[in-house]
Amino acid sequence: MTRAEQRRIDRDVVEEGAPQEGVDIIRRVERAIIVGVQLPGQSASFIEASLDELAALLDTAGAEVVERVVQRRESPNPATYVGRGKVEELKELAASLGADAVVFDDDLAPAQQRNLEEGIRQKVLDRTIVILDIFAQHASTLEGRAQVELAQLGYLLPRLRGWGTALSRQAGGRVAGGAGIGGRGPGETQLEVDRRKLNRRISKLRRDLESYGRIRRTKAQRRERNRIPTVALVGYTNAGKSSLLNAITGSDVLVQDQLFATLDPTVRQLVLDDGREVVLADTVGFVRKLPHGLVEAFKATLEETARADLLLLVVDASHPEAIAHIAAVRDVLEEIDADQVDEQIVLNKIDRCDAADVAALARTLELQTGRTPVMVSAVSGEGIAELRERIGVRMRSARVHVEARIPFTRQDLVALIHQRGEVQVEEYDEDGAHVVAEVDEAVARKLRPWLVVDPWAVEPELWELEPAMQTPSAQAAEDGDDLAHDGG
Numbered sequence: 001m002t003r004a005e006q007r008r009i010d011r012d013v014v015e016e017g018a019p020q021e022g023v024d025i026i027r028r029v030e031r032a033i034i035v036g037v038q039l040p041g042q043s044a045s046f047i048e049a050s051l052d053e054l055a056a057l058l059d060t061a062g063a064e065v066v067e068r069v070v071q072r073r074e075s076p077n078p079a080t081y082v083g084r085g086k087v088e089e090l091k092e093l094a095a096s097l098g099a100d101a102v103v104f105d106d107d108l109a110p111a112q113q114r115n116l117e118e119g120i121r122q123k124v125l126d127r128t129i130v131i132l133d134i135f136a137q138h139a140s141t142l143e144g145r146a147q148v149e150l151a152q153l154g155y156l157l158p159r160l161r162g163w164g165t166a167l168s169r170q171a172g173g174r175v176a177g178g179a180g181i182g183g184r185g186p187g188e189t190q191l192e193v194d195r196r197k198l199n200r201r202i203s204k205l206r207r208d209l210e211s212y213g214r215i216r217r218t219k220a221q222r223r224e225r226n227r228i229p230t231v232a233l234v235g236y237t238n239a240g241k242s243s244l245l246n247a248i249t250g251s252d253v254l255v256q257d258q259l260f261a262t263l264d265p266t267v268r269q270l271v272l273d274d275g276r277e278v279v280l281a282d283t284v285g286f287v288r289k290l291p292h293g294l295v296e297a298f299k300a301t302l303e304e305t306a307r308a309d310l311l312l313l314v315v316d317a318s319h320p321e322a323i324a325h326i327a328a329v330r331d332v333l334e335e336i337d338a339d340q341v342d343e344q345i346v347l348n349k350i351d352r353c354d355a356a357d358v359a360a361l362a363r364t365l366e367l368q369t370g371r372t373p374v375m376v377s378a379v380s381g382e383g384i385a386e387l388r389e390r391i392g393v394r395m396r397s398a399r400v401h402v403e404a405r406i407p408f409t410r411q412d413l414v415a416l417i418h419q420r421g422e423v424q425v426e427e428y429d430e431d432g433a434h435v436v437a438e439v440d441e442a443v444a445r446k447l448r449p450w451l452v453v454d455p456w457a458v459e460p461e462l463w464e465l466e467p468a469m470q471t472p473s474a475q476a477a478e479d480g481d482d483l484a485h486d487g488g
Contacts, residue, residue, distance in 0.1 A: 102122055309341075313345045410450070
């Protein structure tokens with residue numbers, strides 16, 4: 001009997017009174033075989049890059065990849081994802097290499113996962129559970145752990161199944177110590193008990209996350225009242241966002257060369273060269289094929305990105321799949337309704353690659369977006385000063401140029417302009433203050449009654465103007481049209 005078979009037998013034994021979790025979705029994997037399926041329209045290089053990423057995910061999770069297998073198919077097999085012959089091949093390969101898990105690079109349906117485990121006689125995992133495992137390891141805050149657990153339970157719920165005699169153990173009614181009327185009642189199967197427990201736990205986690213969300217929204221509203229601009233760092237996992245945050249702000253956020261090292265959002269203050277204060281927020285990294293359930297669980301946190309004034313899309317310039325990484329990040333941004341936020345691409349890790357390659361990548365991105373990326377190295381500090389300057393310029397572009405005549409009775413508005421804007425002209429006469437400044441939109445709207453030129457005023461159409469208010473040429477043109485109409 002092999003070690004794998006012994007582990008499977010041990011796993012299937014259910015002791016009386018033992019907790020019934022259905023399946024243990026998180027279990028230590030030491031040696032894994034990774035499997036990819038190449039479908040029509042997908043290149044071999046795309047599949048290899050995706051498997052490289054899966055291998056990196058498993059390395060972060062603490063497992064070693066001993067072999068990779070790729071099968072070309074017109075479409076996935078509904079029962080086993082790969083063909084029957086490939087299932088047999090994987091079974092023999094796992095036995096010969098001593099692998100204790102087979103990991104697929106795509107999501108598996110619960111039935112596919114069960115059929116594969118029965119055919120391969122080994123633990124079968126998919127990309128989603130590997131990512132969930134990494135998130136579970138790295139979550140440190142109460143909210144982060146609750147978000148990960150919610151995603152895990154959402155993954156587990158449709159995969160519950162009975163173990164050994166667990167399904168036959170039912171809780172029937174017994175009265176007065178006897179068997180009750182009709183013997184054992186239908187009662188509840190253990191599977192139903194497990195499902196009910198999970199649903200109860202999911203409901204509690206959602207309530208907890210709503211409570212955490214209220215706290216976060218309160219903080220966001222406070223920043224809105226003070227109108228502190230927010231810059232969110234987004235990007236593919238391991239693109240160097242945390243290192244860049246440290247380099248820009250001088251903070252000491254955790255930095256590790258592994259996927260999803262930073263999970264919980266981090267916020268730091270940045271004082272720009274002109275004295276303005278902005279908030280920099282480091283968010284969780286994205287990845288291709290990011291589990292939808294994980295996006296849903298983290299949606300409340302990711303919504304902070306949608307409220308930012310500027311996104312710094314950090315790209316690992318040394319990675320051969322940099323363009324594909326940008327596309328994957330933008331897919332997630334669209335899913336969380338953050339695709340309309342102003343964006344600045346930052347090419348990081350330029351110290352790791354050839355200058356000509358970085359310049360070519362920058363030209364390609366400039367042609368695609370119409371804006372010049374900033375090239376930096378968070379390690380050496382190269383380009384950091386230019387990035388800080390670019391942030392200041394982009395934040396100024398989001399401001400409104402105003403000229404206002406404010407009466408003495410509203411000098412609180414003058415103080416507000418000084419507090420949250422950049423004053424260019426300030427003069428006083430007998431009527432009050434004449435101020436020219438750059439302010440954010442919220443302040444500009446408060447100044448509307450005293451603005452010399454209202455940027456939100458809608459110009460009336462010509463036909464809306466009274467004849468007395470029209471220009472002589474417009475009135476003459478209208479009279480000419482009337483005469484021509486009468487003459488016709």
